Amino acid sequence: MPNTVLVLVETINDYLPILEHSGFHLILAPTPAERAQAIQTHAGQIRAVLTRGPLGLTGEEMAALPHLEIICVIGAGHEQVDLQAASNRGIAVTNGAGVNASSVADHAMALLLALVRDIPRADAAVRRGEWPKIMRPSLAGKHLGILGLGAVGMAIAQRGAKGFEMSVSYHNRQHRSDVPYDFCSTPTELARASDFLIVATPGGLGTRNLINKQALDALGPNGFLVNIARASVVNTGELISALEQRRIAGAALDVFDDEPLVPEALKVLSNVVLTPHVAGLSPQATQATVELVGKNLLAHFAGQPLLTPLALPAKA
Structure with a gap:
């Protein structure tokens, strides 16, 4: 019997035959109602879940899936996946960090x-x-x-430096000795040094509100902010205030706190671009993302090392 994968992601349907051709049985549940129904109806056969960071998977949902062995997350972010619950239940978690870096950059x-x-x-x-x-x-x-110099941040840096002849600085959890860019010790220091500030760091508690009033004021009235990471990294209320008062020149946002809802205050501003x-x-x-998911699933069910495993917290 083929291993069953619950697919919660709504944007990859055209590429799901990649997984089916690898021998997996897929249950598609892209809406909250379909998700709840699928978990209730097919709990006894689901052994893997395919999700993305904002969709996540809760500890309660994991508990309702007694045969769940692996969670594969599309993209780098995994902020709504309960990693502690996964660790407690011995469930492996993978992500797709870097796979879509070129597109995001x-x-x-x-x-x-x-x-x-x-x-x-x-x-x-x-x-x-x-x-x-x-x-x-x-x-x-x-x-x-650039706030966050991972795969996406590096791709942005290369485009900025080589394509547009810009000087590049970054803030990261750790200083990188393998790059030619200037390191700033805090997000505020980075904002103060920047004409253009691009947010490219993962979401989650560790990066929440890194861009706050202090950082926005440091960016200044001639500075522009771009966020293609997670909305939680930027304090939305402070951003709207800075935009309305022209304390920064403008912002371009691809991510929002409560997607697909976008604050009306952002929609009416002329110095904002939204996608x-x-x-x-x-x-x-x-x-490439779906192919990586397939490789991780095949490796897991063959008892082989995962290609892109996430480090999980110790069992509670």
């Missing part, structure tokens, strides 16, 4: 360009028959700050 630079050059408003003006001549900053020679959490979505990235 492309989107980060697209957002930065759209924001700094005011592309959405210029496009809208031309469609209205207007022909405004708006003076906007260029990127060359500016200072790019619906699509930075990591490209055919290449999605295919």
Whole structure:
């Protein structure tokens, strides 16, 4: 009998045959109602769950799946997966860190360009028959700050330094001796040094509100913020206040606290560019992500080492 995988992710349907061709039986449950029904109806056969960071998997759901052995998370973030519960039950957890780095970095630079050059408003003006001549900053020679220098952060840094001739600084949990970029010891120090600040760090308690009023004030009235990571890294209330009061020049956001709901206060601002959490979505990235999930599942059920395991806390 094939191993059954509960799929909670809603954006990868075109690539699910990769898993089916590897011999897995899939149960699709992309909505909360379908998810609850699938867990109730098929609890006895589900041995793996495919999810993503914001969708997660709770300890209660794990307890309701007595044969669950492995959770595979799409992308790097795993903030809503109860890792303690997984550890307590002996459930392995993997993620897809770095697989979609190129796509996310492309989107980060697209957002930065759209924001700094005011592309959405210029496009809208031309469609209205207007022909405004708006003076906007260029990127060359500016200072790019990157919060989180993992695979995505590195890809952004390379695009900024090599593609746009920007100097690059970063803040990371640890200083990296293998990169040519300047290290800043705090997010506020990084913001103060930056013309453009891109958030590329994972979500979770350890990074919550790293960008707060102090950091936004350090970025200043000529500074721009881009977030393609997790909304929780930026204090949304403080960001809205800084944007409304023009204490920063603008922000481009691909992530929000309560997706798909977006604060009306953000929607009405002219110095904001918004996209619906699509930075990591490209055919290449999605295919590679699902292929990695397949390899982790095959390795697990064959008793072999996982390709991208997450370190779990000690059993409580």
